[in-house]
Each structure stands twice: as structure tokens, then as C-alpha cells.
Amino acid sequence: MTTKAQLIFCTCPNRTSAKQIANMLLDKRLAACINIISEVESRFFWQGKIESETEVMLKIKTKASLFESINQAIKAIHPYDVPEVIGIDIQQIDADYLAWLEQSVETAS
DSSP states (O other), rough: OOEEEEEEEEEEEOOOOOHHHHHHHHHHHOOOHHHHHHHEEEEEEEETEEEEEEEEEEEHHHHHHHHHHHHHHHHHOOOSSOOOOOOEOOOOOOOOOHHHHHSSSSOOO
């Protein structure tokens, strides 16, 4: 049976926070690779009004079965009241990359 891979997106207020979350997820072997993308402009509704912030985006590559563990780990240290944690199942992936991803993350799902 093939493991379903997933991309999880999470915005952070700054690079320091993004690196802390990325390192924690990698240390716990919940993610195989995390891209830190700087200067993402976000516009959103918060407390009844439109807000705009420059944020840092994490693009987390992992197994779909680890979403809830990742979500809880992020929420435990994220500075936002309601952090963005969005998982998107990967429909197509290179077989070699998938094998590496599976070997890189926690084996118990």
C-alpha cells in the first residue's frame, strides 16, 4: 500500500517563528522537508475587519496520516491565536521522492 503524501501550509509572523516550528517538526520526524518562504503578503478577516500582514510561509512535506500530529505540534508553539494549518493531499508524486519522504518521517502513523 502506498502512503499518501501531503503538503501542509502554515503562515508565521516572522522568520524566527518559522524556523522554530520547522526545526521542531523535523526533530520530531513529522516532516521530511520544509520550505521557508519569506515575505508572503496575507490579507484576511480578523475580529470583524480586513487585516494585512507580511508573513513567512512554511510548506511542509509529510505523510497525510501525520496531519493531526503536526497540527497539534504547531498549535503548541505557534504565536497566533488561530494558526493557519492547511493540509492538501498530493495527487501525483515521483516514486523516488515518495520513498525518501516515507523513510524520512516517523514510521508509526
